[in-house]
Amino acid sequence: MSDWKLAPGLDEGVAGLFADLDAVFALKGDWITGDPLSEVLRIEHAGIRYYVKRYWGAGKGLRRWIGRPRVKAEWQNLKSFSKWGIPTAPLVGWGLERRCGLFHRGALITRELERTADMAALALRDDPRLDDAAWVDGVSRQLARATRAMHDHHFAHNDLKWRNLLVNDEGELFLIDCPTGAFWFGPFLRRRITKDLACLDKVAKYQLSRTQRLRFYLQYRGRQRLNVADKRRIRQIIGFFEGRE
Numbered sequence: 001m002s003d004w005k006l007a008p009g010l011d012e013g014v015a016g017l018f019a020d021l022d023a024v025f026a027l028k029g030d031w032i033t034g035d036p037l038s039e040v041l042r043i044e045h046a047g048i049r050y051y052v053k054r055y056w057g058a059g060k061g062l063r064r065w066i067g068r069p070r071v072k073a074e075w076q077n078l079k080s081f082s083k084w085g086i087p088t089a090p091l092v093g094w095g096l097e098r099r100c101g102l103f104h105r106g107a108l109i110t111r112e113l114e115r116t117a118d119m120a121a122l123a124l125r126d127d128p129r130l131d132d133a134a135w136v137d138g139v140s141r142q143l144a145r146a147t148r149a150m151h152d153h154h155f156a157h158n159d160l161k162w163r164n165l166l167v168n169d170e171g172e173l174f175l176i177d178c179p180t181g182a183f184w185f186g187p188f189l190r191r192r193i194t195k196d197l198a199c200l201d202k203v204a205k206y207q208l209s210r211t212q213r214l215r216f217y218l219q220y221r222g223r224q225r226l227n228v229a230d231k232r233r234i235r236q237i238i239g240f241f242e243g244r245e
Helices: 012-017 021-026 070-083 119-124 133-152 186-207 210-221 228-239
Strands: 002-006 030-034 038-045 048-055 091-099 102-111 116-118 165-168 173-175
Touching: 002 021, 012 038, 021 048, 021 091, 021 102, 048 070, 070 091, 070 102, 116 119, 119 165, 119 186, 133 173, 133 186, 133 210, 186 210, 186 228, 210 228
Parallel strands: none
Antiparallel strands: 002 091, 030 038, 038 048, 048 102, 091 102, 116 165, 165 173
């Protein structure tokens, strides 16, 4: 059984190019990255680039047999981002195929976010924007709002790294690539929130000042000052990856 959907309003050429899973898996393009479960290709059509992520594995561990396949989690999470007002890559096509009730293959397609670079790449090349206090503050506020929106919905990204944050020439921030994000509750949610914030801080501690890092946390919390619980969480964030880096 195959279930494939396209976003409304696509022109005929794009709709034909990504018509169904057979067409998507027959596509040739620029290979971007891959792992044992999936690969990403870049396709250009009529001057517009699209990223095609093709999955032939449902996930690791028990997810191979039960639960949401990884590809379904990814497109559902991107839809949740849009619903919560978090800027992300526009979905163009998504779906999966099952055989004998088990996951066989799946794909999702996003339109390129033009003139963007990921934050990890900016850090690696010592981009001068990271030395611009006003630019950093603008991106920090956007990231704080987006992160808080996720966590307020009991959702944790689980891979909230700088490489999954895109910023364009206008300083607008976008969150991408979230196949392992999920909803959590109670102590499980609190630990996942700490992990999200610690993932962000892994690079921030080398690229930003302590004042900028603290300001981001206060923006995230919507506070002017830290309280006792904030101080405790900051210690947890700083120590989260100790001994694992």
